[in-house]
Amino acid sequence: MLIAQLSDLHIKADRRKAYGIVDTAAFLERAVTQLLASPKLPDAIVLTGDLVDQGSPDDYALLRELLAPLQRSASQMPCFLVAGNHDESTALRAAFPEHRYLASEASFAHYAIDLTVGALRLIALDTTIPRQGSGMLCAERLRWLDAQLTANPTPTLIAMHHPPFVTGISHMDELGLANRDEFEKLVARHTHVKRIICGHLHRPIEALFGGVIASTCPSTAHQVALNLLPNAPDQFVMEPPGFQLHHWDGVRFVTHTVSVGQYEGPYYFRQGGVLID
Ligand SMILES: [Fe+2]
Numbered sequence: 001m002l003i004a005q006l007s008d009l010h011i012k013a014d015r016r017k018a019y020g021i022v023d024t025a026a027f028l029e030r031a032v033t034q035l036l037a038s039p040k041l042p043d044a045i046v047l048t049g050d051l052v053d054q055g056s057p058d059d060y061a062l063l064r065e066l067l068a069p070l071q072r073s074a075s076q077m078p079c080f081l082v083a084g085n086h087d088e089s090t091a092l093r094a095a096f097p098e099h100r101y102l103a104s105e106a107s108f109a110h111y112a113i114d115l116t117v118g119a120l121r122l123i124a125l126d127t128t129i130p131r132q133g134s135g136m137l138c139a140e141r142l143r144w145l146d147a148q149l150t151a152n153p154t155p156t157l158i159a160m161h162h163p164p165f166v167t168g169i170s171h172m173d174e175l176g177l178a179n180r181d182e183f184e185k186l187v188a189r190h191t192h193v194k195r196i197i198c199g200h201l202h203r204p205i206e207a208l209f210g211g212v213i214a215s216t217c218p219s220t221a222h223q224v225a226l227n228l229l230p231n232a233p234d235q236f237v238m239e240p241p242g243f244q245l246h247h248w249d250g251v252r253f254v255t256h257t258v259s260v261g262q263y264e265g266p267y268y269f270r271q272g273g274v275l276i277d
């Protein structure tokens with residue numbers, strides 16, 4: 001099973017530019033176009049938060065339009081939406097009423113879905129704190145997760161916005177996830193958790209967490225500047241945007257990071273079966 005991860009779309013109503021610079025709507029259109037042109041289409045798409053920039057109904061209306069080509073494609077890949085700190089759960093649910101899983105729990109926008117019955121389960125966590133950039137998994141959310149994992153031993157992919165590890169990019173770590181230790185102990189107890197995919201960092205980063213790989217995904221638009229000095233300024237750069245493809249073979253996930261954009265090639269390595277010199 002192939003799962004595409006898109007993250008940190010930061011769509012703004014009226015196609016306004018994020019921070020006055022980034023045309024996030026155009027970047028998402030390019031990512032969607034490139035995804036649909038992939039030689040092998042994914043079976044499902046997970047969008048790991050900061051879907052829009054300000055959480056307004058108009059932001060979400062434009063997001064709906066921009067994601068529509070995915071639903072119109074021949075394969076009709078299901079999309080699963082995860083809330084980030086720039087999202088607003090009530091407006092998100094209202095804009096996507098057919099995504100009933102979003103409202104399956106009253107208090108938080110978390111949910112569990114069988115992607116292929118008995119073979120792979122997706123659990124999306126809601127790490128948001130209203131009107132705050134940082135995230136948390138409070139006792140209630142951790143109890144819900146523990147109950148979900150205890151009740152069903154199917155191999156599980158966890159999707160969440162805030163990564164559960166310290167990245168070394170200090171201004172983002174200040175907006176990190178609280179209660180990481182409790183979450184890590186929980187993950188380590190449930191060995192059928194096979195992978196944790198996150199957003200928020202706007203660049204690809206991996207760490208071992210509770211015995212599995214936890215990772216963040218590039219943004220479809222702007223990337224967080226890579227500066228590992230303490231007190232690094234909070235800056236973004238226009239490095240190539242991207243998305244990730246996670247392939248589940250029944251045993252492990254293998255992840256490919258895709259750069260969105262026009263690049264030269266592909267070229268052949270061989271001519272007439274012989275390596276070109
Ligand atoms: Fe973001």
Ligand SMILES: [Fe+2]
Pocket residue numbers: 050084085086161199200201
């Ligand atoms: Fe974020």
